[in-house]
Amino acid sequence: MKETRLGEFEEVILLLVGILGDEAYAFKLSEEFESQTKRSVSIGAVHSTLNRLSEKGFLTSEMGGASPERGGRRKRIYKITALGERILSEARDFRVSLWSQYPGFAGG
């Protein structure tokens, strides 16, 4: 059985795929990750996670267009699957429910 829990890094990447839409490929994702989190990450690490998420069925991908700054090479664009979206919202609901049970934060 495949692991269906999301790690923190996986969750962020998954969300970023959703945010970037048609521009969701490894290089752009790593750039976006760095600018959003102020943490540096290698393309390889992002790619490795994308690969894992695809294996779990949260992502699908297809080859997209080429551009000159890529030396004319095509890129792989990732899209969130229905399963991916469900797992994301489950993760969010889980967090929200945890937050709501946190008395010190209830006022906020």
Next chain:
Amino acid sequence: MNRKDPISPKWAKNFLQWFLRDDLKEEVLGDLEEKFQHKLGKGPLFAAKLHYWYQVFQYLRPFAIKKYRSSSIHIIMYKHNFKITYRNFFRYKSSFFINLSSLSIGLTCAILIVLWARDELSIDKFHENDQRLFQVMHNFETPSGTVTLEWTPGVLAEALEAEFPEVKQGVPVMPPATYTFNGVIKTNDTRSRGKAKFAGSDFFQIFSYGLKAGKEEHVLQDKNAVVISDELAVNLFNSTSNAVGQTLSWKQGEFTGDYYVSGVFTKMPANATLQFDVVFGYDLYKSKHPELEDWSYNSPSTYLLLEDGAQEQAFSSKIADLTRKNDPNAEGTLFLRKYSDQHLYGSYKNGVSSGGRITYVGLFLVTAVFILLIACANFMNLSTARASRRFKEIGVKKAIGAKRSTLAIQHLGESLILSSLSLVTAIVIISLLLPTFNQLTGKELTFSLAADLIFPLLGITFLTGLIAGSYPALYLPGLKPVKILKGNVVTSLSALWIRKGLVVFQFVVSVVFILLVVVVYQQMEYIQSKPLGYQKDNVIYLDAEGRQGDSHRTFLQEIRKVPGVVNASAMRGDIMNGDHNSTSGVVWEGRQTEVEIKFSDLVVDYDFFITMGIEVTQGRAFSEKFSTEMDKIMFNEKAIETMGLVNPVGQVVRLWGQEKEIIGVVKDFHFESLYEEVKPCFFRMSDKHLNPLVKIQAGQERETLARLQDLYKAQNDGIALEYHFLDSAYEHLYFSEQRAATLSRYFAGIAIIISCLGLFGLAAFTAERRLKEIGIRKILGAGNFRIVALLTADFTKMVLVAILVALPASYFIAQNWLENFAFKIDLQWWFFAGAGALALIIAWLTVGAQTVKAANVNPVDCLKDE
């Protein structure tokens, strides 16, 4: 893309493509390219490239790496090859043992020689400025050819530094070459001996003697200053740090006095050419020797530090006639020699460098190569000879479809494994043998697997493996599978020839070695036993030092009274190896001025000729009975002959402008090494700076020496007398030749052992292969002797061919070596006959055991099964 655009690092890309899964290539390369371009926009190219590498390494993740399914077959093949190699080693233990031992012995030899050569090549190169350090050498024309000396005018260094922009710094150093002034050093509570040099003030800036105390540019500026070695500092003052500023008193002739220590230098390595413990300022020396201002007076060595980029050759020719330009009386031509060349390229013939120790380095390296080749030949021979045992293996493999190259690699692999095993064995042997080897060569070699040694070692080993495996790897896989599997392989003629050729080669080398050993040994014996014209037995000589330097006369008087002393005298320098000056300043009646004759200048004291047993053939020797001996002169016969004087005794010659009467002529004797002819020389009297020589009654050496010791100690504040026996010093004169002789003996032995190992293996193999033939011959009535003769005949032929080839070669080499000596043995026919016969006998003995065993076989045993 446009080529001018900065491109991502090629090697990183290649590396990525090498490990990355094919289906990921396009997207990953694209992403990284984009990242690279992005980075370029923000920073320097270098940073972008570095980042690219970082990104590439970040892709070393399991998901992205290729699956090496295709490689597994290779691994299986390698495993298989290893297994086959291993099994072969164990099945044919004797071959394995022979191969392993000969290769290990060969490698041991080669590595030891490489260690030795490395050390030789590194001598005198420890100075930081080595590349720019030069010495000014001096060529003098004489009737017997050009003589090259290190003696130069005392003003030369200064003049060169001032007039030539190429020269950064220059220093004169007294005494020249490797000589030193030896004196006694005293402080309040300690005394010691010291070897002194007098050097120009830039000495420690030019040479890197690593000052531990004092400033390089100041230490030699004061006439009362002295720089001492750290070793001496510890001896005298217990530490190097508090030596500076201390006072010591130095006893040596005219320089006796108190000096303060201005610096401490690090004692040079034991193999450095110049060895000294005390350095005084050159100005101090010059103040007592005004003749050093003279351009025609040659004494100190001159060392130069050239500017960066100065052309040695051009500069050398620029200064060639500098002395003659400055002084019409001066003679000689100057030229430069690299400072660190003095050890390896120390000999000159007719003014041109004729090598020196580099010859030995070359010879030994060649020896190493030959010994390794002999060992390789063993492997080639045995593995091709025994190939029949592996025909089936090769046949089956080829039938299945193995390529020729695959099989070649397998056999090369086998020899590489063997050579690696040999390397391990060799390393073990070397670590055991190194102390002995050091003793033999007089070196302090260490063996550690440091990076600069490990690559040469692996290189040699790899090359050895490759050479050893080359022939089997070419020959064996070339066999036709059909023929092999049918079982009718006829060993091709060429293979047979090569095998025989290898044996011949091995024996050629062995015979050459044997002959050279004989020749070197004979020549050494000849030199040691050649009558030199003087008696060197039971003579001791003492260094002129301390008070003996000045007043040796009274000392000699006292010595002569000591019981057991036959006689005593003194001379300047030393009688054996030409440590004396020579001059052309002799003028006599009838001198033909166009031919310049150089006379060696031997300075002696009364009784010299009696003490040394040199025959006076005409006139008389210097004697105390006459009062004006300082105005007299004596010559050797060679000089009289060269001068063309008849009835020389009583005639007057002018030496350096002073009239001197010839009182006697002595028989020629060798006052230089036997590399040189006896040269013309004159003898004059002096009482300064002479080294005492004492002849002792045979059989009473020990008692007499003890008495001399007491006498000396009483006069010199308890310092022990340092003396040398002339005969052992004479042996020492040919030390490097003796070493070469000893080493060549070992190498010859090793070459023969390795060759014999191979021959032994081959003989065993042949006997085994021909067992059936022997059986049949015996049934048909052949006697044991005939069989032995039959089996031996083949090998005998090979060895005879080897001898025929080796003799002219060795004659040539031996003749060449002997050319160096003015006095040499003639090559006798029996050297050659003996070397040949020895090789043959050794070969027979090696083969003998095997053939006799084969001849004694019971025909029934070898013919009963088919």
